[in-house]
Amino acid sequence: MQINETIAVVTGGASGMGAATARFLLEKGAKVAILDLNEAGLKTLAAQLDVLPIVCDVTREDSALAAFEELEAKLGRPSVLVNCAGICPAQRVVGKEGPMPLEAFSRVIDINLIGSFNILRLAAAAMSSRPEPFNSSGERGVIINTASVAAYEGQIGQAAYSASKGAIVAMTLPIARELARFGIRVMTIAPGLVQTPMMAGMPQEVQDSLARQVPFPKRLARPSEFAQLVGQIIENEMLNGEVIRLDGAIRMQEK
Numbered sequence: 001m002q003i004n005e006t007i008a009v010v011t012g013g014a015s016g017m018g019a020a021t022a023r024f025l026l027e028k029g030a031k032v033a034i035l036d037l038n039e040a041g042l043k044t045l046a047a048q049l050d051v052l053p054i055v056c057d058v059t060r061e062d063s064a065l066a067a068f069e070e071l072e073a074k075l076g077r078p079s080v081l082v083n084c085a086g087i088c089p090a091q092r093v094v095g096k097e098g099p100m101p102l103e104a105f106s107r108v109i110d111i112n113l114i115g116s117f118n119i120l121r122l123a124a125a126a127m128s129s130r131p132e133p134f135n136s137s138g139e140r141g142v143i144i145n146t147a148s149v150a151a152y153e154g155q156i157g158q159a160a161y162s163a164s165k166g167a168i169v170a171m172t173l174p175i176a177r178e179l180a181r182f183g184i185r186v187m188t189i190a191p192g193l194v195q196t197p198m199m200a201g202m203p204q205e206v207q208d209s210l211a212r213q214v215p216f217p218k219r220l221a222r223p224s225e226f227a228q229l230v231g232q233i234i235e236n237e238m239l240n241g242e243v244i245r246l247d248g249a250i251r252m253q254e255k
């Protein structure tokens with residue numbers, strides 16, 4: 001699929017990798033809507049870029065439905081979804097104050113996993129109803145989820161986060177298989193350590209220590225490198241049903 005013929009939805013688009021992806025796709029000629037809870041962040045980005053900002057809580061059915069109605073009315077039927085909305089809190093299963101509250105575990109699953117699926121199902125429905133495919137191979141859409149290397153090597157404190165990202169990895173193939181008959185591809189990117197506001201929340205020495213663990217290149221990834229991979233996935237129609245690590249070969253240690 002050519003990027004300049006797409007209408008793309010990017011969740012978590014107000015910040016970090018989502019914002020970098022929105023910028024990249026716009027530069028390549030796509031029409032882009034960014035969905036995020038952070039209204040102020042949406043406004044700031046929309047003042048800089050020609051994006052459609054939509055306030056949306058990805059965990060809520062009504063909010064997501066309203067976002068898709070607005071998107072289709074203002075931009076048209078989406079052909080690309082990039083799911084970036086997510087949170088990354090760390091908490092031990094048994095901490096100083098006792099067992100991890102169940103609500104804390106559920107919240108991570110709710111936003112990272114159920115939120116991704118909520119938007120994915122609406123995007124897939126919209127894409128599959130496109131009467132004519134884009135090209136002779138029958139492509140109707142591309143869906144890209146964001147997991148994490150924590151799906152494979154979660155650290156202490158990442159039980160909920162790793163569970164949410166592992167589930168995203170696990171659902172990639174069955175959804176790709178199901179949507180193949182519509183010409184919709186489903187891929188997942190599993191980033192390692194990326195220099196975004198999420199990462200900036202960690203103390204500098206933790207960031208430096210993490211960067212030293214990356215075999216090559218010895219640094220955190222740039223959000224633009226995630227966006228670049230999104231572009232390659234959109235354009236290369238043989239990429240389907242797979243998870244790509246974007247991590248400089250890091251295999252995270254236990255903490």
Ligand SMILES: NC(=O)c1ccc[n+]([C@@H]2O[C@H](COP(=O)([O-])OP(=O)(O)OC[C@H]3O[C@@H](n4cnc5c(N)ncnc54)[C@H](O)[C@@H]3O)[C@@H](O)[C@H]2O)c1
Nearest residue numbers: 012015016017036037038057058085086148193194196198
């Ligand atoms: N930064 C990293 O090192 C890293 C590594 C691996 C995976 N990831 C994943 O990449 C994705 C993007 O992360 P980032 O680093 O760009 O983070 P970020 O914090 O910069 O951006 C995440 C965005 O998601 C939004 N969001 C959170 N909850 C939401 C909800 N319920 N509805 C709508 N929007 C919501 C936030 O408002 C924010 O704008 C996340 O899924 C994260 O888990 C990040």
